[in-house]
Amino acid sequence: MAILEQSNAIGASIAGRQRPSHSTDQSTNLLTFVDFPASWYFFSLAKEVDKGPVSRHMLGQDLVAYRTDSGRIVVMASRCAHLGADLSKGKVVGDCIQCPFHGWRYAPDGHCTHIPLGHGIPPGARQETYPAVERHGFLFIFNGSNPLFPLPFFFDEEVDQFTPSAPVEFIGGSTWYMVAAHGFDTQHFETVHSRKLHAPLSVDCPDPYARRSRYTADVLGDAYYDRLLRRFVGPTVDISITTWGGTLVMVTGRFKRAMSQFIIAIQPIENGQSLCHVLPFARISSNRLSRIFLQPIDLWIRRLFTGAYLIAEVNCLGNPRYNATNLVEADKELIEYFQWAAALPGPTYSVSAKVRSDQRMVRGS
Ligand code: FES
Numbered sequence: 001m002a003i004l005e006q007s008n009a010i011g012a013s014i015a016g017r018q019r020p021s022h023s024t025d026q027s028t029n030l031l032t033f034v035d036f037p038a039s040w041y042f043f044s045l046a047k048e049v050d051k052g053p054v055s056r057h058m059l060g061q062d063l064v065a066y067r068t069d070s071g072r073i074v075v076m077a078s079r080c081a082h083l084g085a086d087l088s089k090g091k092v093v094g095d096c097i098q099c100p101f102h103g104w105r106y107a108p109d110g111h112c113t114h115i116p117l118g119h120g121i122p123p124g125a126r127q128e129t130y131p132a133v134e135r136h137g138f139l140f141i142f143n144g145s146n147p148l149f150p151l152p153f154f155f156d157e158e159v160d161q162f163t164p165s166a167p168v169e170f171i172g173g174s175t176w177y178m179v180a181a182h183g184f185d186t187q188h189f190e191t192v193h194s195r196k197l198h199a200p201l202s203v204d205c206p207d208p209y210a211r212r213s214r215y216t217a218d219v220l221g222d223a224y225y226d227r228l229l230r231r232f233v234g235p236t237v238d239i240s241i242t243t244w245g246g247t248l249v250m251v252t253g254r255f256k257r258a259m260s261q262f263i264i265a266i267q268p269i270e271n272g273q274s275l276c277h278v279l280p281f282a283r284i285s286s287n288r289l290s291r292i293f294l295q296p297i298d299l300w301i302r303r304l305f306t307g308a309y310l311i312a313e314v315n316c317l318g319n320p321r322y323n324a325t326n327l328v329e330a331d332k333e334l335i336e337y338f339q340w341a342a343a344l345p346g347p348t349y350s351v352s353a354k355v356r357s358d359q360r361m362v363r364g365s
């Protein structure tokens with residue numbers, strides 16, 4: 001029960017700092033989960049923002065990303081605090097974005113700094129802003145005014161020593177906490193992934209917002225990628241899966257002759273589904289010719305294998321749902337994960353709920 005106690009302690013620690021608007025019904029052991037955890041999310045390719053402001057409807061918000069003249073990417077609510085026009089249809093002026101309707105300008109901190117025909121700037125003229133990080137050509141944002149933890153990467157690895165392939169994108173038929181639950185679902189490693197575990201999962205929390213599972217397994221299975229893995233990189237694998245904030249999953253598979261490393265970025269969307277971006281990585285080769293000629297092929301193969309492995313799973317599962325009533329002893333790590341995930345907080349914002357609500361109400365009117 002040490003793991004369960006650790007899980008509960010961490011959950012209490014998170015909840016003590018920032019209590020989310022959810023509850024646990026201890027009598028039925030039903031847990032509830034926030035819709036959009038305070039965590040990091042994949043927004044877009046960074047190069048998309050180079051062509052002009054980019055809009056996304058995500059996390060229950062309309063958002064815009066733009067690159068300032070000084071080169072930084074800023075992400076903020078896209079519905080103008082004045083009358084709700086779409087800032088993504090506006091233009092960048094210096095470090096500000098200018099609304100296409102009455103020309104109000106918003107600085108990177110979200111404050112309105114200029115009203116062309118106005119007489120003073122009202123105190124509510126402010127957009128919510130989102131911490132944004134550009135890394136490996138991808139743009140990530142944090143859901144909340146201040147990040148609860150830095151944008152993570154693989155443990156003990158240097159960000160600048162890795163290069164990514166193009167993302168693999170798919171829609172998972174489950175909520176964020178069900179997608180992230182895979183890392184702790186002992187039963188399915190054997191039944192879905194044909195992995196024969198040598199021992200029970202080892203689970204820990206290396207950070208209050210991170211939960212990790214590790215195991216060693218034989219690669220069984222008849223899928224072409226399993227047969228190729230056994231033949232070319234080795235018949236056993238050491239796996240490490242770390243879920244950060246419930247929405248960013250770092251996966252490392254260490255075979256005898258190769259390493260597989262990828263990130264799954266989970267974004268809750270409508271109907272209890274999740275938009276997933278899978279980002280496979282390779283260590284940058286130290287040989288220049290290899291970097292130019294072999295690395296692109298290596299990344300292509302990694303993308304092919306990783307995508308095939310995950311999409312095969314999505315296609316065979318349908319849309320699983322959380323159900324506390326029929327969990328069994330073999331779901332022990334899953335139960336403890338659900339308790340941890342249910343304690344993850346929702347976001348806190350700088351801009352008042354009233355202004356945010358007004359901006360949301362404009363949508364569709
Ligand atoms: S709606 Fe944006 S300035 Fe009026």
Ligand SMILES: [Fe+2]
Pocket residue numbers: 182188192193313
């Ligand atoms: Fe899985």
